[in-house]
Amino acid sequence: MNSRTVPCIRIDYSNLYPCGTLINKQIYTDINEADVNQFYLRFEENDEQKSIFRKWTDELLQTNDKDIINNIFEEYRRLWRSRKYGSRFFDLHGREFQNFAINLTNHMEQSEWRQLSMSKSHADRRILRSRVYAIGSRDDIEWNGKFINDTVERKKKKLEMIQHLQSLELFDWFAPNYELHESNLFESDHDLEIRITRQGTQETIEELYQNMQNEPKLIAWVNFAASHNVCGSYSVDFGGSQEEEVATNCDGAVLLGTLGYFVETGLKSWVRGRWVSYKTGMHIPPGGHYWAMTKFVTGPSHVDCGMIATAFADFRPYIPIFYPYTERKYFYTLIGNVKNEEELEKRCMIDIEGVLKTCLAKQVHTLVTGASGCGAFRHNPYVEAKLWKKCLEKKEYRCGSLKQVIFAVLDSETSDNWIAFRNEFSTLQNIENKM
Template sequence: MISSTVPRIRVDCTDLFPCGTMIAKQIHRDISEEDDLNQVYLRFQETDDQKRIFSEWNNCLRKTDAKEEISAVFDQFKKLWHTRKYGSRFFDIHGREFQNFAVNLTNHMEQSEWRKLSRSNSHADRRVLRSRVYAIGSRDDIGWDGKFIQNADDRKKKKLEMIEHLHSLQLFDWFAPRGEHVSELSEYHHDIDIDIKIIRQGTQETVQALWQSMGNEPKLIAWVNFAASHNVCGSYSVDYGGSQGEEVATNCDGAVLLGTMGQFVDTGLKSWIRGRWVYYKMGMHIPPGGNYWSMTKFVTGPFHVDCSMIATAFADFRPYIPVFCPYSERNYFYSLIGINSVKNQEELERRCMLDIEGVLKTCLAKQVHTLVTGASGCGAFRHNPYVEAKLWRICLEKQEYRCGSLRKVVFAILDNESSNNWIAFSDEFGPSVNNFN
């Protein structure tokens, strides 16, 4: 029998997860205004060839506003992207000169074009937008609006805001094997009705709509980033994937902040096939039932939104595949006979609830007013959406989560209305809403 507070994956992979001596670990508490922030964020050292090509493009983009010339530079980038000599790995979002190119190029675009780049099926398009956001989130010489900053006072202001976000980054480890189970976090002791809604809309757009509907009310909105427990933001920096979670985390500085806990991996079969990965450092992986918390700012929408991210790695039930999917928990809960043959439904649900309750515990600890999430684990990680929706209902009805700051939970599910994800969550929490006014 698997313990309700010690998932088997933690017993088998003890070196990957936090030690569990503290509920929350603040990562960057000692960073000050005098520190060089370039030492904090992930940086890729570009070659002379990369610097030369990107500098040529940057010089051209700085001198022109002509759409034909801008399009010609963009076409040159896409042409090199598809060549054997250069290829996609030549364009790393952590490289300073490529960041300058991405910022200069996108500064010639409208906001609506940024969103198209982010959702494009082209990895080249997404790489440009993600490089822009990474530059904005990790450099004090670029403002939140993507404009290069020349004034010293303005750079200082941007740096202080970046430090504030870095200071906010915490790793929560709610269910570590330390002989205690934290349940009472709230200073409130009365049962509160939580307004639960479901909407067919992306996470970022939902956060933006909620932020607008609240007006000047100082309400804290947090959104759930469906993260991978071992790779920072899944595959945000390589030619693979493109999930809703990755798309959201790379439209704010969420991926940038999580990257401060990562390291490059560019050797081995996985990197040879998919490219340079960003892997959590040992002991910084997201534990079962735990999550990363940080303040974030969406910078690709029609207006900037200050909100918070809860990066949670929901249980991975994909089939075990050496190198590519080595940390699957599927064999703990599913038999080899039948595609969805569950060994013990009660234990499976208990494991899934750890992650859901971890999110809710962090909401209480950080005084979150509104939580935006989606069909957690029901994409690549192969959770049963009908079970997942039921478990969210069970957890949200627990008294310990209804006596704190949380007032609203919105399930933003972008899937079409015939999908199992939409049907399961709308059946459990419907009817759906079109707006929050």
């Protein structure tokens, strides 16, 4: 492989990246049923936290009165905003807070869960995310959020959790000095159906799932993750991108959390709160990503689908502590001009092609993705759309299982993201405006 296609950041921070001789690595193999719960991140709450959360839980278990339930919810929000407690008091990895969140949301309709997920209030999001984290990481809670008392049903849930853990693989398609042999992956070439829709990733997947009931196909979605922080900002009061919101409506964030550890000290933690970083060696490499089977649990259907958690190149300006690993300096001048268009395109394409290679390796039928890197990571959407088209026109990605690619671009009709992808693919597919 030409070394010029390998971005400098892999070399500069090689101690952080899992570069090996295999194209993929299964993280968990043999898992004992008795030990399954030990893999997930847990936060040990103090006595005051346990007391408050248990009090709210007991009150919720004794009532169906909407006014009482709303009063408990408002009390939680008040403590969240208070100087004495604040948001860090409510950690979604804590068992008693999870119990409170489960019992509170069990009094709600499914449509209300989606409102919490998309709320601008981090207090509301924390409730929904705690519910999902509890469902994804505990064998005493069913996928629908109901507590399990039956031994047989509990074992069934535990086996599904084990299957999801064992499905977690790290793909590193562009490891230095690795010779990629792809000939056995491909069949005769075929056309790809490419569509663009103005709706969210999860809604797109749920719609596909309903339409495939008679003939199920494997759907995979792209979780635009951070290469160093687990699932971006799922556990702190910061951010809230479309992809972070999607990843916390299934057990995707839960599974990635098993690869990380809590960071509670330093300036970044002081500003953002307790966050989760990948363990050394578990960071996402350029062109690589994590694959896992996940289940969406906040929509009308519990959809099983593949997650591709990938970190597209980060072109944000360098800020010590907060954005120390940005690749911007390698490809842009100080005033924002591209240094070398060809090198920039090569860097962006290894992320796109890595996703497509995994789709073929895992026999994915339909890929759902957004405007990759065109949000926080500062990619130019017109360049990004052009590169997706260039990659999707390559024969090697039209010769396997992949039959359909859908760009779920949840932006306004006047946004550059929507215009760029619409213009690039308008002659190839039907455009769906669902907003």
